[in-house]
Amino acid sequence: MTDTPSSTPPPAVLERMYEVMRTVTVADERARAEAKAGRMPAAFYPVRGLEGVCAALGAALSAEDQLVSTYRNLGDTVAKGVPLRGIIAELHGRVSGTSKGKAGTMHMHHDPSGLMATTGIVGSGLPIAAGLALGAQLDGAQPGAPRRAVAVTFGDGATSIGAYHEAMNLAALWRLPLVFVCQNNGWAEHTPLAAYAPSTDLAARATAYNMTARAVDGFDPMETWRVLADALDRARNGEGPTFVECRTYRLVGHTSSADYSYMPKAALEAALARDPGPTFRAWLVSSGHLTESRLDEIDKAVDAEVDDAFEFAQSEPKPEPGDIYDDVFADRTWVEGR
Amino acid sequence: MSVLADTEMTMVLAMNSALDMALASDPKVLLLGEDIADPSGGVFKVTKGLSTTHGAARVRDTPIAEQSILGAAIGAALAGYRPVAEVMFFDFLTVAMDQIVNHAAKFRYLSGGQHPVPLTVRTVVGNSRFGAQHSQSLEAWFMHTPGIKVAFPSTPSDAKGLLASCIFDDDPCLFIEHVALHYSQKEPVPDGDHRVPLGQAAIRRAGDDVTVISYGAQMPGVLAAAETLAGEGISAEVIDLRTLVPLDFPTVLASVARTRRAVVVHGATRFAGPGAEIAATITEELFEDLAQPVVRLGARYVPTPFLASGLEPLPVADDVVAAVRRLAGS
Numbered sequence: 001m002t003d004t005p006s007s008t009p010p011p012a013v014l015e016r017m018y019e020v021m022r023t024v025t026v027a028d029e030r031a032r033a034e035a036k037a038g039r040m041p042a043a044f045y046p047v048r049g050l051e052g053v054c055a056a057l058g059a060a061l062s063a064e065d066q067l068v069s070t071y072r073n074l075g076d077t078v079a080k081g082v083p084l085r086g087i088i089a090e091l092h093g094r095v096s097g098t099s100k101g102k103a104g105t106m107h108m109h110h111d112p113s114g115l116m117a118t119t120g121i122v123g124s125g126l127p128i129a130a131g132l133a134l135g136a137q138l139d140g141a142q143p144g145a146p147r148r149a150v151a152v153t154f155g156d157g158a159t160s161i162g163a164y165h166e167a168m169n170l171a172a173l174w175r176l177p178l179v180f181v182c183q184n185n186g187w188a189e190h191t192p193l194a195a196y197a198p199s200t201d202l203a204a205r206a207t208a209y210n211m212t213a214r215a216v217d218g219f220d221p222m223e224t225w226r227v228l229a230d231a232l233d234r235a236r237n238g239e240g241p242t243f244v245e246c247r248t249y250r251l252v253g254h255t256s257s258a259d260y261s262y263m264p265k266a267a268l269e270a271a272l273a274r275d276p277g278p279t280f281r282a283w284l285v286s287s288g289h290l291t292e293s294r295l296d297e298i299d300k301a302v303d304a305e306v307d308d309a310f311e312f313a314q315s316e317p318k319p320e321p322g323d324i325y326d327d328v329f330a331d332r333t334w335v336e337g338r
Numbered sequence: 339m340s341v342l343a344d345t346e347m348t349m350v351l352a353m354n355s356a357l358d359m360a361l362a363s364d365p366k367v368l369l370l371g372e373d374i375a376d377p378s379g380g381v382f383k384v385t386k387g388l389s390t391t392h393g394a395a396r397v398r399d400t401p402i403a404e405q406s407i408l409g410a411a412i413g414a415a416l417a418g419y420r421p422v423a424e425v426m427f428f429d430f431l432t433v434a435m436d437q438i439v440n441h442a443a444k445f446r447y448l449s450g451g452q453h454p455v456p457l458t459v460r461t462v463v464g465n466s467r468f469g470a471q472h473s474q475s476l477e478a479w480f481m482h483t484p485g486i487k488v489a490f491p492s493t494p495s496d497a498k499g500l501l502a503s504c505i506f507d508d509d510p511c512l513f514i515e516h517v518a519l520h521y522s523q524k525e526p527v528p529d530g531d532h533r534v535p536l537g538q539a540a541i542r543r544a545g546d547d548v549t550v551i552s553y554g555a556q557m558p559g560v561l562a563a564a565e566t567l568a569g570e571g572i573s574a575e576v577i578d579l580r581t582l583v584p585l586d587f588p589t590v591l592a593s594v595a596r597t598r599r600a601v602v603v604h605g606a607t608r609f610a611g612p613g614a615e616i617a618a619t620i621t622e623e624l625f626e627d628l629a630q631p632v633v634r635l636g637a638r639y640v641p642t643p644f645l646a647s648g649l650e651p652l653p654v655a656d657d658v659v660a661a662v663r664r665l666a667g668s
Binding site: 066068097098099100101102103107109110111116117119120121124126127128129130131132133134135136138139141162163166167169170173326327328329330334335338 | 368395396400401403405406408409410411412413414415416417418419421436437440441445446447448449450451452453454484485487508509537584
C-alpha cells in the first residue's frame, strides 16, 4: 500500500474507512450465518472482497453526492452511511427496514444518505445513475448552486449488457458528473471474466467512449480512494464522467448458499492472502496512522453494533397484512381490491 | 385574473400546448427523446418549437437508445425532476421494458414510499403502413404491471388535459397516442393549464339500450357506429375510458346496470386484452342484471398485417354495429 502524506485522508477518515470495512466483513458473515440458520429467509449476495472498494468510495463521496448500487450492496450501503439497523431490518422483512420490509436485500433506498437505488437487474442501475447525474448537472448549473456528483457501482458481469453501453455513451456525450465504479471481482455469477469477454481490460474498453478510465488495485483502499476521490472531484468540477475499474476478487460464492468449489484454488488462496480488511489493518498500524489499541476499540464497537442490528431486526414486527397495498401509487384507493 | 379562451387545435397541437405549458410553469419539467429538439421537433412534430422556447438543456435530443432514455428519465425523476420521455413508437418500448416495469413502476414500493417516480412516457401506436413492428397497441402489458398509470386519449382536448395531468402526477404514467388521431380532428381546446383527471371516463353519447366501452383510436369508429344504430332506433351509450389505469369502473358499471348490455372495443389484441378485464368485472358485479354476455371486440390474434395487403386485423365501425344489433335484438 502506498502512503503519500499529501494524499492520505485525515485520521478520522482512515478510522471511518476501517470501521466500514470491519462492519461489512462482520455483518456479511453474520448475514450468511443467519440465512443458513433459517432466521433470515432471504437471498443474500456476499460482498467479501469488496470491502476496501466500498470503504474507499464511501470516504470519497460527500454527503450530498448520490449513489446507485446493485443487489450485492451491503458494503455500498454501509459506506454511504445508511443506518445498519435499517439495512439489517430490511434484510429480515421488518417494518423498520429501509423500505418498510417489503423490498428486501436487493432493493435498498435511503434518501437521507443519498443511497438512491439498488437494483436486482444486472446493469440497470447505470442509466438511472446517468439520470441522477443529469439532475445534478442541471441543478449545478443554477447560479451559486453547490455541485454534487453521482457514483454507480456494478460488477464486471454488468459490462456485457446493453444498458451499460447505453449509459456509458450517454454519460460521455453529455459530460455528466458521474463515476462508473466497476467492482471487478473476476466472476459473472459462476463464469470467469475471460470466459465471457474477449477483451478483459475493462478500463481500456471504457476509453472507447471518449471517457477517462482508470484501473486500480481494489485490494488497496488507499490507491482506490485516491483514484475515486479524484474522479468525483473532476465530476463535480464539470470535467465529465470517469470509469474506474477496481480489480478485486470474490472471496466467497455468488450467493450466501452457492457452491464455489469451481473457483481455482490457487487464485482464491492468493486473493485471501491479500484480504483487504486484515491487510488494511496491518498497514494502518505499520504506517503509524492508528494504534492496535484504537483498532481493537473500533473492532469491539463494530461487533456490538452488528449484534445490536441483528437483535433489533429479529425483534421488530413484520408489516401488517393491509400494508401490502401501500406505496403502489401515491393514493391507495384504486389499488385496493384490484 | 387571466381570461382563458379556447383555440382550435389538432391533437398534435394540443399536446404541444400541454408540454409548452408544463415547461413554462415548472422549471423541473424536462423532455427527453430521439429527434425531439428543433429543427426536427419530433418525428410527429409534437415537440416542435419547444427546444427553441425552453432551451436545449430542457428539451434534449438523445441517442437511439431507449433503455438509457427511460433510465435517465427515472434517474432525473429521483433527482426531483418531472421528465417526459418520448418513445417514438410503442413497439420500441419493448427494448426498454426493464426500466419501466422493473424500475419506474416499482421504485415507490421498493423504497417504502421514499422515491416516487413522477415520470411520463409518451408513445405512439402507428398504423400498419409501417408493418407489424410499428403498430402494436400494448397497453394491456402495462395494465398488468402494478405501479404505472395508463392514459389513451381520443380527442385533442383530452390529449392536452390528460398529458398535463400525467406530467404533474407523482406516479409514473404511460401516455399513449395513436398516429391516426394526430391530425384527424380539430376542436376547441382550452388555453392555459387545462387538466383532465386520471381515472375519470367520459360519456360521449347517452343511451339506454346498450353500453359501448372504448378508448383511443377506436372511439371515432364507435361513435360512427352509434350514429348508424340511432338511425335504426337502437340507443347506444358510448363511454370513452380515457385512462385504463386507474380504470373508471363506477361509470362503466352504472351505465351497464341501466342498459344491461355491454360491448368493449379496443385496438389491443382481443385475447387477454383490456376488454377481458372489463368484461370479467362487469360479469362479476352485474351477473344478475345482464341480458346477454358482454361482447369483446379487439384486434385479431395475429401480428399486424401490412396495410397494403388489405387484411384488416382491427375491429371497425361495422363490427360494432353488428355486435350491438345482435345484443339489442335479444
